[in-house]
């Protein structure tokens with residue numbers, strides 16, 4: 088059976104009442120200031136790609152097989168030579184420390200305890216060294232500028248911190264329009280003295296005390312810690328503009344530069360076309376993550392699941408990972424059936440952290456693992472890899 092190593096949340100914990108991943112949203116909505124809730128739950132422009140990601144799963148259905156002995160089934164899956172308890176992990180999410188108390192470490196510890204991977208965001212507010220120490224099997228995701236010196240400095244720091252897997256996010260040449268979040272007051276960097284945000288914080292006391300003002304008001308001094316070889320600008324700032332560097336100049340040449348310098352596993356996240364997947368393989372990366380950033384960047388692309396099908400149809404020799412719109416254990420299995428070797432989940436995990444801290448995330452991982460196991464039984468398979476034997480149609 089599946090392995091669940093973490094304790095369920097305590098009685099009375101809001102997150103405990105979530106019966107599935109989607110329900111963490113309503114619990115988090117009560118706790119978070121609207122600017123932050125809509126930043127996490129929202130998407131870019133009209134939210135068309137996010138909706139397409141979710142719809143792509145609803146449009147696909149399995150043809151189940153019955154009367155198979157599934158009593159010995161296991162959700163365990165190996166990837167890059169490591170065994171995980173389930174075929175999914177937690178996607179990188181920036182700003183998590185503003186959303187949940189010790190957000191990055193909370194997500195990392197819950198994943199580590201449950202035996203699934205966690206990817207630390209390059210836009211995180213906790214020094215990568217502290218996260219690696221708290222959860223040594225975490226992966227690191229970098230946002231790289233197209234500037235060789237800065238790339239080399241960051242790659243060396245990630246290696247010195249002890250990370251074994253580096254993910255380069257490739258779909259963020261520019262900042263998108265997050266109109267929904269902006270309408271609710273979200274700006275980055277946050278301006279000190281922003282009265283609207285101050286009121287939002289004051290009217291959400293649990294978030295205010297547990298996140299912003301915890302540890303002697305440490306939240307007021309959070310910085311973008313992991314953009315460069317040393318800590319970057321503070322989040323709360325009246326003058327500083329977030330220095331992301333020349334991200335629009337980042338190109339395949341820089342991937343080759345990283346490949347020469349980084350000796351660990353190297354992945355590219357944000358691949359959507361078969362041509363780019365082939366180029367990544369040629370550049371010597373160890374895997375690709377098919378993703379449209381959960382509909383948070385481009386808002387006129389195909390669904391990530393459709394991209395996955397197109398890419399795996401062509402056949403790649405390296406592992407193909409997936410994220411975007413996974414909300415059910417059956418979605419995990421649909422992505423595996425579409426050719427993914429492993430799947431990542433974004434928003435619901437961060438909202439679970441906001442609603443219930445480490446135990447909320449443990450509960451979310453447990454719910455999803457149970458759903459994968461239950462659907463495996465109902466489809467007549469004993470391991471996630473056997474999903475290849477089950478027929479899936481598009482309705």
Ligand SMILES: Cc1cc2nc3c(=O)[nH]c(=O)nc-3n(C[C@H](O)[C@H](O)[C@H](O)COP(=O)(O)O)c2cc1C
Nearest residue numbers: 178179180181208210256380381411412432433434
């Ligand atoms: C609040 C938030 C912050 C994110 N920050 C990053 C980031 O720093 N780096 C990155 O590669 N992707 C980032 N993403 C995208 C996720 O890694 C992932 O691609 C996406 O959330 C998957 O879609 P889902 O939320 O529907 O599961 C972020 C997503 C969210 C919701």
